[in-house]
Amino acid sequence: MTQEPDSGFLQHLGNVINDVHLKHFGKLRPDQVDLKRRRDLLTAADTETEQAVIEAIHRRWPDHSILAEETGAHLGPGEYCWIIDPVDGTTNFARGLPVFACSVALCRQGEPVLGLVEVPCLRERFTAARGKGAYLNGTRLKVSDVPDVSSALLATGFPYIRNEVSRNNVDNFSRLVLMCHDMRRWGVASVDLAYVAAGRFDGYWELYLKPWDVAAGALLVREAGGTITDFSGGDDWLFGENCVATNGRLHGELLGLLSGTEPDYKPWGREFEARIRGR
Template identity: 40%
Template sequence: MELNTIHEEAIKLIKEVGEFIKIESQNFNSDKVEHTGFNDLVSYVDKEAEKRLVEGLGRILPESGFIAEEGTSTKTGETYNWIIDPLDGTTNFVHGLPVYSISVALQQDNEIVSGIVLEINKDECFEAVKGSRSRLNGKSISVSKNTSLSQSLIATGFPYYNFDKMDDYLSILKFLMENSHGVRRLGSAAVDLSYVACGRYEGYFEYNLNAWDVAAGAFIVQQAGGQVSRFNGDSDFIFGREILSCSPDIYKELLTIIQNQWKLKH
């Protein structure tokens, strides 16, 4: 099947699963939430959504494997692998806060070739496929043209279980609070990245992330003209556990700020 067709079929499936999550949110029973680690929540909605995604994506591309948060499938594809977060922002979902998403990327060999993030509450589908510009609900998007950090809005994610770099992190936040339009923390990395892609944020950074948190959103940022890296500037951000994503005009400035405060490990 041709890549654009695979991409469009995946969007249809993701929207169907998004409707399932939206319906479940209306009568969600928080008593059924599991704690898989400190502040690490998972619900039956996460698991069922992932099951539906794995089954559907497996039908679209039978030879594909999966890197999925809840471990529904451990199949590894020789060429194609889907990287899936069935509900990015589970803590928001559990508490009834309306920022959570489905994040799905398709990796061909070692390259992401398709990325889809569906923000469920606003019904916003951010997506990109190799060779094309990123889109939001079918319309082309691009990163912010703002050239000044002082006029920029920055997003991040607060540490929730690994606090060994807390002082460095707070130093970065302090600087940004004093030298930008402010810092936001929505609770879904995939949404944060998508908002960089469409220019709502100028930049986003976070650490202690997994591939399923960032793969789709980072690709969408890149296809929208943005830059993405780890805190040390290299490109291993999908599996590198940390990410900086922003418009090209503030990338070097924001990277320098992070590096000046962060105890980088080379």
């Protein structure tokens, strides 16, 4: 009988990811960087990392489904689906900035049960298993206890389609940066979520995210005692393209400040959601 995926396998994946990322970081040639669309890059590291992760998974569990940023959906009949962002923060990677990650989550009937956010240049490996906690390099994580937005270090990001949509988060940023203790913008959603789980950030929100941006980080936040919802306070954060993640204490306040600013177009990926959730 084949063993079910567990945190031990996440350690193996982290090693695979490290090898590929560090092989390419700081060494990309111009012909190894492509533009998928405005502000949306693709590098040799993206394609090679995604292939290596999928191969590692399918060597053990060939019947598991895959939803990956670069190669798309390969959905089978089973209840397990791996959601993969091979390089989250590709612009940072391509420009030699060391804050980037690979995000890998295993979902069972649409709910994350394992999560890995690998940050090679910072030597940080964030892992989580449902019901078993979230960890950074083996040390258990706990969200912060900051009670309100005025005291909070918040994080957010801006979509690469920000010139194409009216609700592009600029207004939210302009308001909240004046209200909170301070604000950060890494351009790496999975790291932002991992930092909420680690208590480094107290809250995070973003629009137009895809499942591979949030699946692993969301499990980290939950397992560290935090809260993640969509902008309305519901659970449509995986495919709904909007999420709010906090330490829980300031969640209601932040939701109130973001009310009515969710994406103004039909979210991507609804055709996959029912199949991944098994309904």
